[in-house]
Amino acid sequence: xxxxxxxxxxxxxxxxxxxxxxxxxxxxxxxxxxxxxxxxxxxxxxxxxxxxxxxxxxxxxxxxxxxxxxxxxxxxxxxxxxxxxxxxxxxxxxxxxxxxxxxxxxxxxxxxxxxxxx
Amino acid sequence: xxxxxxxxxxxxxxxxxxxxxxxxxxxxxxxxxxxxxxxxxxxxxxxxxxxxxxxxxxxxxxxxxxxxxxxxxxxxxxxxxxxxxxxxxxxxxxxxxxxxxxxxxxxxxxxx
Numbered sequence: 001x002x003x004x005x006x007x008x009x010x011x012x013x014x015x016x017x018x019x020x021x022x023x024x025x026x027x028x029x030x031x032x033x034x035x036x037x038x039x040x041x042x043x044x045x046x047x048x049x050x051x052x053x054x055x056x057x058x059x060x061x062x063x064x065x066x067x068x069x070x071x072x073x074x075x076x077x078x079x080x081x082x083x084x085x086x087x088x089x090x091x092x093x094x095x096x097x098x099x100x101x102x103x104x105x106x107x108x109x110x111x112x113x114x115x116x117x118x
Numbered sequence: 119x120x121x122x123x124x125x126x127x128x129x130x131x132x133x134x135x136x137x138x139x140x141x142x143x144x145x146x147x148x149x150x151x152x153x154x155x156x157x158x159x160x161x162x163x164x165x166x167x168x169x170x171x172x173x174x175x176x177x178x179x180x181x182x183x184x185x186x187x188x189x190x191x192x193x194x195x196x197x198x199x200x201x202x203x204x205x206x207x208x209x210x211x212x213x214x215x216x217x218x219x220x221x222x223x224x225x226x227x228x229x230x
Contacts (some may be wrong), residue, residue, distance in 0.1 A: 008176070033218070035220075040220065041222075042222045042223060043204065043206070044205070060215075089159060107166075109162070109163065111160050112161070
């Protein structure tokens with residue numbers, strides 16, 4: 001059973017370009033979380049998605065950032081018109097769907113995408 | 119908003135020593151995670167717990183819900199345990215607020 005996959009692992013973009021980060025959850029997982037780790041800072045929650053549905057985007061910057069998790073294919077975190085401050089490691093995690101009255105499942109992390117904006 | 123505090127921020131110890139890392143949080147939670155981040159950056163989930171104690175190999179995690187406090191212990195520490203250990207809490211119980219809130223991490227170095 002493959003773990004959470006993220007690609008690319010490293011991404012370099014010039015200021016003003018778009019960055020697309022992909023996350024394929026573990027098999028059987030339908031919940032995806034995106035986190036950002038700025039240099040020398042801790043991890044911060046960005047967004048929580050189920051397939052075709054954004055559940056919680058309270059951690060997403062109001063502009064330029066968007067996320068989706070379509071019915072088919074990976075979850076995408078999209079950053080438009082990147083700026084130097086977007087340089088960070090972006091981690092995706094996945095968990096199974098809540099079932100049987102049990103809501104809290106462990107989150108499994110991907111290896112991260114390191115975005116560098118030049 | 120939950121505040122997560124870890125201590126110590128940095129810890130250097132000799133191989134074989136017993137290690138304790140502490141985590142306190144301010145608001146009731148549904149689960150607490152201990153994560154390990156190696157110098158390469160990858161994150162591994164060590165434990166998820168909502169009560170009591172869990173053990174895996176040389177690692178032990180405990181949580182006291184009333185005191186809003188958790189500890190991660192490493193017995194017979196080894197240089198390969200050197201990493202950043204991160205405490206993260208989950209406030210939601212499904213349907214929202216399920217993203218984790220993280221502590222700043224404890225940088226652990228085990229010297230041979």
